[in-house]
Amino acid sequence: MERYLLNVLHSSLHIKQFKQIHGLIVTNYPALTPFFVQGLLRLSIIVYARQVFDRIPQPSKILYNSLISTYSKLSLYKEALDAFVLMHDSGARVVCSTIPPVMKSCTSLLAGELANEIHSLVVKYGFSSDVFVQTPLMDFYAKIGDIDSAKKVFDEIFVKDPICYNCLISGYSKSGDVVAAQQLFDEMSERTVVSWNSMISCYANNGHYREGLRMFERMQVERFRPNEISVATVLSICAKLRDLEMGLRVKKFIDENNLCINMIVSTALLEMYVKCGAVDDARQEFEHMDRRDVVAWSAMIAGYAQNGRPSEALELFERMKSKQIKPNDVALVSVLSACSQLGSLEAGERIGNYVESQGFVFNVYVASALLDMYSKCGNISKARQIFNHMPQKDVVSWNSMIVGLAANGFAKEAINLFEKMKEIRVKPNDITFVGILTACTHAGLLELGLRIFRSMKSDHEITPTIEHYACVVDLFCRSGKLKDAHEFICRMEVEPNVVIWGTLLSASRIHSNLELAEFSVKKLLELEPENSGNYILLSNIYASAGRWEESLTVRNLMTTNRVQKTSAYSWIEMDNKVHKFLVGDTSHPGSNDVYRIVDGLAMQSTWVGYNFESALEFSWCS
DNA sequence: TTAGGGTTAG
Numbered sequence: 361m362e363r364y365l366l367n368v369l370h371s372s373l374h375i376k377q378f379k380q381i382h383g384l385i386v387t388n389y390p391a392l393t394p395f396f397v398q399g400l401l402r403l404s405i406i407v408y409a410r411q412v413f414d415r416i417p418q419p420s421k422i423l424y425n426s427l428i429s430t431y432s433k434l435s436l437y438k439e440a441l442d443a444f445v446l447m448h449d450s451g452a453r454v455v456c457s458t459i460p461p462v463m464k465s466c467t468s469l470l471a472g473e474l475a476n477e478i479h480s481l482v483v484k485y486g487f488s489s490d491v492f493v494q495t496p497l498m499d500f501y502a503k504i505g506d507i508d509s510a511k512k513v514f515d516e517i518f519v520k521d522p523i524c525y526n527c528l529i530s531g532y533s534k535s536g537d538v539v540a541a542q543q544l545f546d547e548m549s550e551r552t553v554v555s556w557n558s559m560i561s562c563y564a565n566n567g568h569y570r571e572g573l574r575m576f577e578r579m580q581v582e583r584f585r586p587n588e589i590s591v592a593t594v595l596s597i598c599a600k601l602r603d604l605e606m607g608l609r610v611k612k613f614i615d616e617n618n619l620c621i622n623m624i625v626s627t628a629l630l631e632m633y634v635k636c637g638a639v640d641d642a643r644q645e646f647e648h649m650d651r652r653d654v655v656a657w658s659a660m661i662a663g664y665a666q667n668g669r670p671s672e673a674l675e676l677f678e679r680m681k682s683k684q685i686k687p688n689d690v691a692l693v694s695v696l697s698a699c700s701q702l703g704s705l706e707a708g709e710r711i712g713n714y715v716e717s718q719g720f721v722f723n724v725y726v727a728s729a730l731l732d733m734y735s736k737c738g739n740i741s742k743a744r745q746i747f748n749h750m751p752q753k754d755v756v757s758w759n760s761m762i763v764g765l766a767a768n769g770f771a772k773e774a775i776n777l778f779e780k781m782k783e784i785r786v787k788p789n790d791i792t793f794v795g796i797l798t799a800c801t802h803a804g805l806l807e808l809g810l811r812i813f814r815s816m817k818s819d820h821e822i823t824p825t826i827e828h829y830a831c832v833v834d835l836f837c838r839s840g841k842l843k844d845a846h847e848f849i850c851r852m853e854v855e856p857n858v859v860i861w862g863t864l865l866s867a868s869r870i871h872s873n874l875e876l877a878e879f880s881v882k883k884l885l886e887l888e889p890e891n892s893g894n895y896i897l898l899s900n901i902y903a904s905a906g907r908w909e910e911s912l913t914v915r916n917l918m919t920t921n922r923v924q925k926t927s928a929y930s931w932i933e934m935d936n937k938v939h940k941f942l943v944g945d946t947s948h949p950g951s952n953d954v955y956r957i958v959d960g961l962a963m964q965s966t967w968v969g970y971n972f973e974s975a976l977e978f979s980w981c982s
Numbered sequence: 983t984t985a986g987g988g989t990t991a992g
Contacts (some may be wrong), residue, residue, distance in 0.1 A: 364991055474987095477991040499983070557984040589985045596986070627986045659987040666988095693988040700989095729989045759990045794991045859992075 502531025
């Protein structure tokens with residue numbers, strides 16, 4: 361009977377059959393209990409196995425090993441480590457085969473202290489020559505970025521297999537030492553597909569995208585068949601390079617070589633489309649996927665948010681929830697960004713409540729996106745509250761708050777925050793300076809703005825970009841210092857663009873500086889000869905100065921250059937229908953009502969002191 | 983042992 365039971369326990373039983381046998385073992389064959397537990401563990405029936413395991417007075421080291429490795433196999437790393445501690449405390453001797461699943465668990469949980477203790481045990485028990493023990497140990501050091509320790513373990517391994525090399529290559533990759541990784545790769549006498557993939561991702565993760573692509577090509581030249589992981593990595597390189605052509609070549613390669621398009625490859629393809637701006641192709645890929653996890657959903661939602669299509673991001677987010685996929689931090693960040701773009705406080709608040717109730721506010725990405733949403737949707741005090749309660753803040757959190765305050769008219773507070781940021785040694789970046797210079801512009805703080813601008817290079821080692829120069833030009837212009845603005849433009853280290861000349865032009869018109877207006881609009885004409893607006897502006901400038909002939913010449917120039925005047929219109933979307941506002945058009949059936957309301961608004965605005973001037977020639981057409 | 987998604991400006 362005992363022999364029969366042992367045989368049965370080796371087969372694939374249903375849990376019901378286990379329960380029947382359990383009864384038999386408890387009453388008649390208690391000595392078979394460990395074998396019973398082994399049978400359960402073999403089939404990963406872990407909870408039941410653990411219940412029975414806990415009733416065994418002194419489990420053997422073999423049984424402990426099985427328990428630990430099953431936990432590790434099921435990714436229950438914490439349970440694996442707890443079981444290991446229990447084993448160690450019970451006095452059961454740790455054997456060689458205990459170490460790999462325990463180290464794997466330490467790596468996954470980044471349990472450094474325990475890992476160090478295990479390393480000592482490995483030395484104490486003399487397991488140091490065992491490649492199966494050393495590899496996961498080295499992998500641990502590699503993954504936490506302690507490349508020196510990883511290398512030390514690597515050097516101690518007597519007979520090194522490709523896995524050892526691969527582990528250390530990814531260690532070098534993580535610590536950014538591309539040269540050492542490549543050297544190690546070159547030293548290998550026998551490479552596997554993992555070695556190639558590790559090298560490709562080493563280049564990809566360290567910004568050497570072209571090198572990564574070259575590695576992929578070299579791999580094929582040397583007759584190594586790329587697998588799904590290779591192509592997913594290469595697709596992510598194409599995404600980072602925004603190289604749609606290369607991405608499509610990789611897709612063709614996948615099809616021609618019958619590589620399996622699993623979820624990760626599909627998501628990588630989707631991401632490649634998104635980053636290249638081909639959002640509709642991404643959506644098509646998304647719709648073709650037979651299985652979609654939260655990463656696939658998040659990638660598509662982010663795709664819409666990043667490409668200025670926030671309504672679709674929001675729509676997809678709702679669809680994801682209706683499919684019972686629980687949103688995670690990444691999905692929330694993207695959908696919050698979509699709400700910011702829409703200025704939709706209602707949707708934003710709904711998601712904000714969810715974020716707070718589920719504890720996502722402790723995630724620095726989510727909290728930054730949340731505070732940005734509140735500030736863009738007009739609830740600046742809620743934005744402040746989120747910011748003040750953040751347990752950790754990164755440069756993006758600070759930037760979001762500074763930009764939010766500046767945009768909401770709290771320029772001085774934004775500047776104070778910038779000072780505080782520097783005080784606690786958070787390194788400002790280029791975006792910080794765009795935000796802070798805008799704040800100075802709004803508050804009319806010319807001297808301070810200039811001082812901060814000059815400090816960019818001298819104190820913060822940030823080279824100003826065209827955006828920063830544009831901020832300073834705006835700063836001069838809004839203070840009425842047009843001449844200074846012009847001189848500044850002439851001294852700039854970058855070529856002025858249309859934003860810069862446009863800023864000077866509009867200020868010149870406000871301050872009736874004909875000379876500068878003429879100068880800047882001519883520059884605009886040089887930069888964009890196809891823009892009809894520039895011709896009209898110049899023509900109007902001459903006309904208003906009574907220089908009729910020149911005015912006419914510009915109009916004629918427009919004809920010779922075949923520039924057509926395009927009508928500028930504004931539009932709103934209501935009930936899925938787009939309504940356009942165009943100057944001088946009364947064709948819309950509701951245009952009488954529209955005018956009535958616009959007139960009413962104009963009157964109210966005049967009462968509160970706004971000078972409406974001639975801004976009311978809008979009518980409505982659909 | 984290798985692989986996928988995120989926030990800030992203009």
